[in-house]
Amino acid sequence: MAGADDIIILDGTTFWYSDPNGDLEAREHEGFFYRDVRHISTWQLRINGCKLDPLTSRRVDYFSARIVGKPDGVEGAPSVSVRRDRFVTEGAHEDVAVENLTAEPQDVRLELAYESDFADIMEAEEGGNSGGKQWRDRKPRSVTLWNERDGYRRGTFLKFNRTGRIGKDRATFDIHLRPRETWSLCIDVTPVVDGKRREPLLRCNSFHKHAGKMPMSLDEWLDDSPEIETENMALERTYRQSILDIASLRIRPDDVRIKWAMPGGGLPWFMTIFGRDSLVTAYETMPYHQELARATLEALAELQASDWDNFRDAEPGKIMHELRRGTLAQLGRIPHSPYYGTHDATMLWLIVLDEYEKWSGDTQFVQRMEKHARAALGWLEGPADLDGDGYVEYRKRSDSDKALDNHCWKDSENSILFADGRKAEPPIATCEQQGYAYDARLRTARLMRAVWNDDETAERLERDAEELKRRFNKDFWVKGRGHFALALDGEKHQVDSLTSNTGQLLWSGIVEGGKAAGVVRRLMRPDMFSGWGIRSMSSEDAGFNPLEYHNGTVWPHDTALVAAGMRRYGFDGEAGRLAEALFDAAAAFTHQLPEVFAGFPRDGASVPVEYPDALKPQSWAAASPLLALRTLLGLDVVDGELRSSPHVQEALGALRLRKIGYRGRYEDAPE
Numbered sequence: 279m280a281g282a283d284d285i286i287i288l289d290g291t292t293f294w295y296s297d298p299n300g301d302l303e304a305r306e307h308e309g310f311f312y313r314d315v316r317h318i319s320t321w322q323l324r325i326n327g328c329k330l331d332p333l334t335s336r337r338v339d340y341f342s343a344r345i346v347g348k349p350d351g352v353e354g355a356p357s358v359s360v361r362r363d364r365f366v367t368e369g370a371h372e373d374v375a376v377e378n379l380t381a382e383p384q385d386v387r388l389e390l391a392y393e394s395d396f397a398d399i400m401e402a403e404e405g406g407n408s409g410g411k412q413w414r415d416r417k418p419r420s421v422t423l424w425n426e427r428d429g430y431r432r433g434t435f436l437k438f439n440r441t442g443r444i445g446k447d448r449a450t451f452d453i454h455l456r457p458r459e460t461w462s463l464c465i466d467v468t469p470v471v472d473g474k475r476r477e478p479l480l481r482c483n484s485f486h487k488h489a490g491k492m493p494m495s496l497d498e499w500l501d502d503s504p505e506i507e508t509e510n511m512a513l514e515r516t517y518r519q520s521i522l523d524i525a526s527l528r529i530r531p532d533d534v535r536i537k538w539a540m541p542g543g544g545l546p547w548f549m550t551i552f553g554r555d556s557l558v559t560a561y562e563t564m565p566y567h568q569e570l571a572r573a574t575l576e577a578l579a580e581l582q583a584s585d586w587d588n589f590r591d592a593e594p595g596k597i598m599h600e601l602r603r604g605t606l607a608q609l610g611r612i613p614h615s616p617y618y619g620t621h622d623a624t625m626l627w628l629i630v631l632d633e634y635e636k637w638s639g640d641t642q643f644v645q646r647m648e649k650h651a652r653a654a655l656g657w658l659e660g661p662a663d664l665d666g667d668g669y670v671e672y673r674k675r676s677d678s679d680k681a682l683d684n685h686c687w688k689d690s691e692n693s694i695l696f697a698d699g700r701k702a703e704p705p706i707a708t709c710e711q712q713g714y715a716y717d718a719r720l721r722t723a724r725l726m727r728a729v730w731n732d733d734e735t736a737e738r739l740e741r742d743a744e745e746l747k748r749r750f751n752k753d754f755w756v757k758g759r760g761h762f763a764l765a766l767d768g769e770k771h772q773v774d775s776l777t778s779n780t781g782q783l784l785w786s787g788i789v790e791g792g793k794a795a796g797v798v799r800r801l802m803r804p805d806m807f808s809g810w811g812i813r814s815m816s817s818e819d820a821g822f823n824p825l826e827y828h829n830g831t832v833w834p835h836d837t838a839l840v841a842a843g844m845r846r847y848g849f850d851g852e853a854g855r856l857a858e859a860l861f862d863a864a865a866a867f868t869h870q871l872p873e874v875f876a877g878f879p880r881d882g883a884s885v886p887v888e889y890p891d892a893l894k895p896q897s898w899a900a901a902s903p904l905l906a907l908r909t910l911l912g913l914d915v916v917d918g919e920l921r922s923s924p925h926v927q928e929a930l931g932a933l934r935l936r937k938i939g940y941r942g943r944y945e946d947a948p949e
Contacts, residue, residue: 283298283335284296284297284298284308285297285298285300285335285336285337285343285345285364286337286545286546287337287339287340287341287342287343287364287365287366288340288341288366288526288545288549289341289366289367289368290492290528290529290530290531290539290542290549291312291313291314291529291531291542291549291550291603292310292311292312292313292366292367292368292369292370292549293310293311293366293545293546293549294309294310294311294318294364294366294370295307295308295309295310295311295545295546296308296321298332298335298345299323299329299330299331299332299335299345299347300321300323300330300332300335300343300345300362300364301321301322301323301329301330302318302319302320302321302322303319303320304316304319304320304393304395307402307403307546307547309397310366310370310467311399311402311546311549312369312469312471312476313469313471313603313604314398314399314400314550314602314603314604314605314607315396315398315399315432315469315604315605316394316395316396316397316399316402317394317396317432317434317467317469318370318392318393318434318467319393319394319395319397320391320392320393320447321390321391322390322391322392323360323362323374323388323389323390324387324388324389324390324391325349325358325360325376325386325387326349326386326387327387327389328349328350328351328352329349329350330345330347330348330349330350330360330362331347331348331349331350331351331352332345332346332347333346333347333348333359334346334347335347338485338486339485339486339496340496340522340525340526341365341366341367341480341526342363342364342365342366342480342484342485343363343364344361344362344363344364344485345362345363345364346359346360346361346362347359347360347362348360355379356379357378357379357380357382357384358376358377358378358384358386358455359376359377359379360374360375360376360377361373361374361375361377362374363375363482363483363485365478365480365481365484366478367478367479367480368476368477368478368479369466369467369468369469369475369476369477369478369479370466370467370478371464371465371466371467371478371480371481371482371484372464372465372467373462373463373464373465373482373483374388374390374462374465375461375462375463376388376453376455376460376461376462377455377458377459377460377461378455378456378457378459378460379458380457380458381457381458382457383455383456383457384454384455385452385453385454386452386453386455387450387451387452387453388450388451388453388463389448389449389450389451390448390449390465391447391448392421392423392436392447392448392449393423393447394423394425394434395407396410396412396425396427396432396605398604398605398607399547399602399604400602400604400606400612400680401606403547409427410425410426410427410428411425411426411427412424412425412426414446416444416445416446417444418441418444419437419438419439419441419444420435420436420437420438420444421435421436421444421445421446421449422434422435422436422470423436427605427609430605430608430609432469432471432605433469433470434467434468434469434470435466435467435468435469435470435475436449436465436466436467436468437465437466437468438463438464438465439463439464439465440463451463464481464482466478466481492528492530493530493537493538493539494538494539494569496522496525499521499525499567500521500522500525502567502939503521503566503567504565504566504935504936504937504938504939505936505937506907506933506934506935506936507932507933507934507935507936508930508931508932508933508934509931509932510930510931510933512861512865512869513861513930513931513933515865515869516861516864516865516869516903517903517904517907518869519864519869519870519900520900520901520902520903520904521566521904523895523897523900524541524559524563524567524570524897524900524901524904526895527541527542527543527544527549527895527897527900528540528541528542528570529541529542529549529550529551531550531551531577531601533603534576534577534580534581535576535580536573536576536577536580537572537573537576538569538570538572538573539569539570539573540556540560540570540573540574540577541555541556541559541560541563541570541574541897541901542556543555543556543893543896543897544873544893544894544895544896544897544899545893545894545895545896546893547893548893548896550600550601550602550603551577551578551581551598551600551601551616552599552600552601553578553597553598553599553600553620553623553626553627554599554620554622554623554626554687555897555898556574556577556578556897557574557578557623557626557627557629557630558626558835558839558898558901559574559898559900559901560574560575560630560634561626561629561630561905562835562838562898562901562902562904562905563901563904564633564634564637565637565904565908565913565935565938565940566904566938568634568637568638568640568939571630571633571634571637571638572634572638572640572643574630575627575630575634575643575647576643576647578597578598578623578627579627579647579650581597581598581601581616582595582596582597582598582650582653582654583595583596583597583598583618584653587618588675588676588677589613589676589677589678590613590614590615590616590617590618590676591613591617591618591619591674591675591676591681591685592618593618593657593661594653594656594657594661595624595653595654595655595656595658595660595661596623596624596654596661597618597620597623597624597626597627597654598616598617598618598620598623599616599617599618599619599620599623599682599685600614600616600617600619601615601616601617602616602617612678612680613676613678613680613681614680617676617681619674619676619681619682619689620682620685620686620689621662621670621671621672621685621686621711622685622686622687622710622711622714624654624657624658624662625654625658625670625711625714625717625718626714626718627654628651628654628655628658628718628721629714629717629718629721631644631647631651631721631725632722632724632725635725635728635729636915637915637941638940638941638942639940639942641728641729644725644729645729645730648729648730651722651725655722655739658670658715658718658719659742662715665705667770668745668746668749669707669712669715669746669750669753669766670707670711670712670715671704671705671706671707672684672685672704672705672706672707673704673705673706673768674704683704684706686706686708686710686711686779687710687836688708688777688779688814688828689828690827690828692821692826692828692829693827693828693829694706694708694764694765694767694773695764695773695775695815695819695820695821695829696773696775696821697759697774697775697776697819697820697821698820699819699820699821702765702767702768702773703767703768703769704767704768705768706765706766706767706768706773707765707766708764708765708779709750709762709763709764709765709779709780709783710779710782710786712746712750712754712788713750713782713783713785713786713787713788714786715746716743716746716747716786716787716788717786717787717788719739719740719742719743720739720740720743720787722739723735723736723737723739723740723743724736726739746788747788747790750788751788751789751790751793753766754766754772755793756772756774759776760796760800761776761780761796761797761800762779762780762783762789762797764776764777764779764780775815775816775819775821776800776805776806776815776816776818777814777815777816778801778806778812778813778814778815778836778837778840780797780800780801781797781801781812781836781839781840781843781844782836782839782840782843783797783843784797784798784840784843784844784846784847785839785840785842785843785846786843787843787846789847791847794847794849795849798844798847798849798852801840801852802852802855804817805817805818807855807856807859808877808878808879808880809859809879809880810832810859810860810862810863810875810880810886811832811833811834811836811837811856811859811860811863812832812836812837812840812856813830813831813832814828814829814830814831814832814833814836814877815828815829815830817830817877822877824876824877824878825876825877825889825890827874827889830877831874831875831876831877831889832863832874832875832876832877832886833873833874833899834860834863834864834871834872834873834874834875834898834899834902834903835898835901835902837856837859837902838856838857838860838902838903838905838906838909839905840856841853841854841856841857841860841905841906841909842905842908842909844856845909845912845925850925851925853909853910853925854910854925854926854927855927856906857906857907857909857910857927858927858929858930859880860902860903860906861903861906861930862884863875863886864903866885866886867886867888867894870894870895870900871894871899871900871902871903872888872889872892872893872894872896872899873892873893873894873896873898873899874889874892874899875888875889875892876888876889907933907935910924910925910926910927910930910933911923911924911926911933911934911935911947912924912925913935913938913947915940915941918941920938920940920945920947920948921948922947922948922949924947924949934946934949935947
């Protein structure tokens, strides 16, 4: 996966991933990707046959980078230096400047090798190659690399502002430099999709300019974000990094009609529209940037399923899981066009719609969403319950090898295990999804009354929610172990392992008051609380492994939701401990929480262990400190007014948020 010094720049769903010297050579994650296809797989600069030895290599903005270096292997002071400035906005652009550092003339040969393997992002992830027919069109100052597979064609158009020797796989420029002279070369990298060139929107000297597709520039985004007031510099840095990472992970696909940008998944593989990931991120960021929630709700409503489709696990009213636009999706070889293999995104959509209305007061938008909300409710009350027992449960219908077996947030193949390590068989009713169903009903009932003028449906939803809560607390409670079951399996047996899913029940509010204290105590024991966060599975259960993706690791967003749930039930101290642990972990990860990290216990070294190949930045992890901060401050909007009830750990120091945007105005958090 990524090296610590690799250069990653991105603009929405487009990104360029290279070595620190700016080169790339088709390792699985490297390349220039546009709409889920790798349009550049080789990009290697040579000066007199030598690669570049980087002296400085860093991002300037999330969509731009600068690399300055010298020819590798040169002893002593080099005679020339090379600067590479790179920008990604729709297409990509690179400026190369070669400077003569001496008082003598210099002859330099610059060679740029290029290649496009046109691998679909899912093929690239597995180290594969797209195949298909390839050819080149060359002109004096340009070359177009073409690929066609089963009638689907893409191209990469490379344009140079100088004349050189343009070959099928490299361009060569012989340069004579006068003393102290600088020579420059501009290169446009333009994807060709559906017969149309997707030109770069930023070119030479574009540092700190507005990334073209974003409706709000980075400076505007930062200016519109609440200001944190604290003497805790580590916490302040984590807050700022979270805000920056969410800005960098915004996407605004041009094939859905949304005014604002929404959060994508994470780098490198998941810069696309997601259901669950984007919705959870939208919830976490609600007090900070409500336009993310609006864009997410709007995009997912547009892609809401209207028909049954087994291959894509689609059902009427269901909210999608993942959308792909690459070659495999275009040819129908994978179900991601979009894929609907999630059983929680539809309920989360209803939850976020209500939360958005509370914070934004945007009733006009919510009125437009009514038909989508009713369709989602129809799914929840119909196809979501496979056997009519009142619980939502899932079973994969797709025969694609890319379809998911588990349609909960722990969607790996072995995530639903009994305490003794046995794998549960479908259909599966996970506990947290029952909590989402409960919360979604109550929130939709509020909107039915407040916005859609339907008291009758509201009353029915409230009755159904209370009945679900009563039955759930009886059927899912594992008496001998003192916690809620992870799930019910296909035979309605309790899947009795102890997992973090239990903690998310507090966030949804489905736990009866008498059981909440026991749930909190159980989660805070050392087998569940690692010191850095809540483990996804208890270390006392047979399936536990601190490096198993969903069976022992710590997921920051998960811990943040559990902390929010503890605060909801009045366990302020425990919620504060979890929030503080997240901020400590963030500081140890240079203020940028990864998607997931290992579940080893915290010890005197105070260093959390990284999980192999964890995404970073990743949207719901980047937003986790923001939810943790909301939890510490007790921020909410009640009856149209901003409320705050701070309970901040002493170790974190005094803390306040200013300029919080809500319901068309800005206020400081009440003290």
